[in-house]
Amino acid sequence: MDNIAGTKSSLTWAVHISVVALVLMWVLPTFGLLVSSFRTGDQIVGSGWWQALSTQEQQLSPIRIEGDEVPKDGGFVIEGGLFDSAGAVISAWGTSSREPSAFAPGAVADLGEGRTLTVSEAGDYLLTSPTTLAGERLPRVFATAATPPEFTTENYNNVLFSPLAGQTIFQAFMNTATVAIPATIIPILIAAFAAYALAWMDFPGRALLIAAIVGLLVVPLQLALIPLLQFHNWIGIGKGYLGIWMAHTGFGLPLAIYLLRNYMVGLPKDIIENAKVDGATDFQIFTKIILPLSFPALASFAIFQFLWTWNDLLVALVFLGTGNDQQVLTGNLVNLMGSRGGDWEILSASAFVSIAVPLAVFFLLQRFLVRGLLAGSVK
Amino acid sequence: MNPALQAVITIGLGVGGCLVYFYGSNLFLDKVLYPPRGPNAGRNINRANMIRPWLFLFPAIVLLGLYLAYPVVATLWLSLNKQVGTGSEFVGFANYAQMMSEEKFWESMQNNMVWLVVVPAMSTAFGLLAAQLTDRIKWGNIAKSLIFMPMAISFVGASVIWKLVYDSRDAAVAQIGALNAVWMKFEGGIWSVLFLRVLPVVLLLAFAAAVAWVAWGMVRVVLQSDRAVGGLEKLARGLGALVGLWLVYVALSWAFGAVRADLPYGVPQQFLTIPYWNNFFLMAVLIWIQTGFAMVILSAALRGVPEDTIEAAIIDGANPFQVFFKIKVPQIMGTIVVVWTTITITVLKVFDIVLAMTNGQFQTQVLANYMYDKLFRAGDWGVGSASAMVIMLLVMPILVWNVYNARKEMR
Incomplete structure (x- = not known):
């Protein structure tokens, strides 16, 4: 420029x-x-x-020797490999944690009582003993090895289908979807009708209502937690899906009405007036003309609301229970960070399951998201 | 009942119920209550048109009132009461007094103030930078989309992402956190001096100079302006200048610290437990998320700057920096304010990041998490509601400002 x-x-x-x-x-x-x-x-x-x-050179976690003994030369031997997959190269090994790199590959370690152990560079071991080894705890091998890069989808399999923080990530995923989808769809129609009235109908108090909605846009929902929980208990729905759907609907309405009204005000006046002259009722104008024309704004809001409800933690913590059939992805992730904080293979896979859907929505529908942002804030 | 099935039924009931309500109530109005026929047709049409807007608005008003307006009043009431057994008792401002006497509350307030200054400022600055730079290159749209991406990631997901960046291991083994891996590369040589002392000092001094310039700009208008400046504006400008002065002081003392500090080279750092500085590592997460938002809006505003003002400036010999700071930025000031206030509101409500990363330990508590602690861990609804009211009070100026602007626009 x-x-x-x-x-x-x-x-x-x-x-x-x-x-x-x-x-x-x-x-x-x-x-x-x-x-x-x-x-x-x-x-x-x-x-x-x-x-x-x-390739990384590192000391591996100890591997215990296993296998069935075979009689040989008047004694017994156990043969096998330390690694499941080929490619690792051992540079040093040992049999105790105090001296993890006492032996070079191929060297023979004396384990006492006439027993010997040797580990080759590729990780093949040979344990010999003059007496039977049956029923005994076999020695552990501490190896320093260069391991080739290894990639796996096992982490995802693991977090999706085995319960780590009380429930599987898959279940949490389903719970999140159960929260987010109705909470996205229900406010749209309610907000659209209200936005139409605020944009195209003339009545006393309209300006005041719009101002109130602008004000409610920024009211922190922190204030709503306890009073609404009391209210939900009082009408008897307590903690559960019905409560969180209603809460998300209520919290999403100001933005929905605001966005949709701003959009609807900009629609051409002629169309609506022509329709009125032709005898259309407001209900018909709304469903036949306004709603189809407002599709971009509806899509923008839907994306916002979906991202917000999918990613939300606070509302879910307060209005949903913590049982396995109710805990959402974000809640599960926070629990995992507490209990499995160091297990990055679990944390990373779980986190990615939880952010995959929002990311997909984001990249596919970015156009609408940007349009909505601009309509919502730039005036 | 299976939750998924319940969800489907609820969607059906919700959407269907809405349609039936709107259709039915309109039908009732037109066919039964005030039919546009017979002797009173004209009067009936007028009456029906007076009622119809309220039919359209009714569900929204009920939900808004119940889920947003009523809780404000109810929370205020709760904050003035104390639970006694199963009932409650009016105690006036005792909850507030108790809250004020708690160290954790003041820690939260202090941290929140730092969050309030740093996060909106940095997000807006980075957003402005990204918007200006990406607008000038061919692959700008891809770059924008990538910088915007964290917007879609939940705060909890972002916390996991950044916890890996901040991860720390024993010095004897390989570092798997990117930040510590970089940190372990420094060992006190010439590069360490350049990157950890000279660069921060230069940046901080530049920052201090920029803030001082802006603060002076704010006061100058009051001191030597020809136009009349209203009392409220004077107050706001004075306040802004004071914050600027404080920032200059902080920046200078940090620059001084960067020169003098004895850095523990070769020791992996637990970034989330270093008192005071860990707050900034938490803020980085929110800045990372919010920058894309600022960028998208500011980029649209920058494109809306009239081309001829820029051309005129270039013909007059302005360089790119002058064009940016003297021509473009003043013209998008309104948008910058909107972005700033929007991010400010997000900051006031920040909760997930602190809960997931430190849970308010190591002096990183913020108001929203303090409130959650009080409400749901300590079960103290009085003090919890009082701290919620503090958040509401902090949001209030922005609320008033927004409503004021919206009303101005409507006229």
Whole structure:
């Protein structure tokens, strides 16, 4: 915009670099979590996610030898491999936590009582003993190894279908959907009718009502928690889905009415007046003309409300119970952060399940979201 | 009943119920109550048209009144009462007095004030920067969309994302948190001096100079302006200048600290437990989320700046910086204020980030989480409601300002 008359700004390259830096700062944290969610637990703690593609040299958690003994040369032997998958290269190993790298690969360790253990570079071990090993606890191997990059979808399988914080993420996902979908759809029609009245009907007190709605837009919903919980208890619905649907509907209405009214005011006056002259009632004008024309605004609000209800934590904590069939994704995630704070393979996969739907909605419907934002704030 | 089934039925009942209500009530009005026929047709049409708006508004008004207006009054009442057994007793301002005597409350207030200054300012600044830069390049739309993306992520999800960034491990093993990995690269050499002492000092001094300039601009109008300045505006400008002065002081003392500080090189840092500074690591999460919002709105406003004002400035020999700060920014000031106030409201309600990352420990408590603590962990509805009223009180100026503007527009 600054380059008129063909003068090219000398700062262009600086602009490109700055934008790249900004974008990286805004994308990398999320990307890091995404990469982590596909790594195994060992790999995550072994190196940062930015090294996910390189081989890592690290001390592995101890692996206990297992296998059936086979008689051989008057004694017994157990053979096997330390790793399930090929590719790891052992650089040193040991049999006690005090000396985890006492032996080089291929060296023979004396375990006492005539027993010996040897571990090869590829992780194949050979345990020999003059007496039977049946029923005994076999020794553990402490290995320092270079392991190749390993990616897995096991984390997602794990969090989706095994209960970690009392319930599976899949169940929490269903609960969240159960909260968000009705809470998105129900306010739309109520708000649309009200917005039509505020935009196109003349009646005393209209200006006052609009001002009140603008005021209610910013009332913190923190104030509503206790009085509404009391109210829900009083009418007998207590904590549950019905309560949270109603709460989300109430909290979403000011924005819905405000957005839709601003949009409807801008619709061409002629159409509505023509329709009135032709004998259409207000109800007909609304359903046949206004509603179809307002589709972009309705879509904007629907996206806002959906993102908000899907991502909400506070309203769910207060108006929903904490049982397995009611806890939502955000609540489950907070619990996981408390109880499984260090298990990044679980946390990252759970977090991604919870943000996948909003992200998909965001990227697919960004056009409407931006339009709604602009209608809502720029006046 | 299965919740999913209940949801489907509720959607059906909700949408169907709305349609039936609106259709039915209009039908009743037109066919039964005031039919536009017979001897009183004219009068009936007028009467029906007087009632109809209220038919359209009725469900919305009931819900708004019940779910937003009534709770304000009820919370005020609750904050003046104390629970005694199953009943309650009027205690006047005793709850407020008790709240004021709690250290945690003042900690929350103090933190909230810092949040209120830092988050809107940084989000707006980054948003303005991103908007201006992305408007000038070809792949700007992709860049915008990526910076905007965190808007869709829940506060809890963002907390998980940033907890990984802040993660800290023993110095002997590899760091998996990006911030600590970078931190461990510094060991006191020339690069450490450049990045951890010189750069922050330069940035802070630049910031202090910018704030001082803005603050001076605010006062100057009052001191030497030709136009009359209203009392309220004088007050606002004075207040703004005071906040600016305080910011200059903070920036200078930080710059001083950056020069003198004895940095613990080679020791992984637990960023979320360092007193005072951990607040800023929490704020970074919200800034990260809100910048996209600021960018989208400011970018639209920047595109709305009339081309000829910019062209005139360039012909007069203004450089890109002058064009930006002297021509564009003053013209979008109104939008900047809107963005700022919108983010301010979000900040006042911030709760999820603090709950998920520190739960208010290590001196990071904020009002909304303090309130949640009181209401649902301590079960003290009186003090909890009192702190909710404090949040309402802080929102009040913005509420009044918004209503005032909306009414001005309507005329």
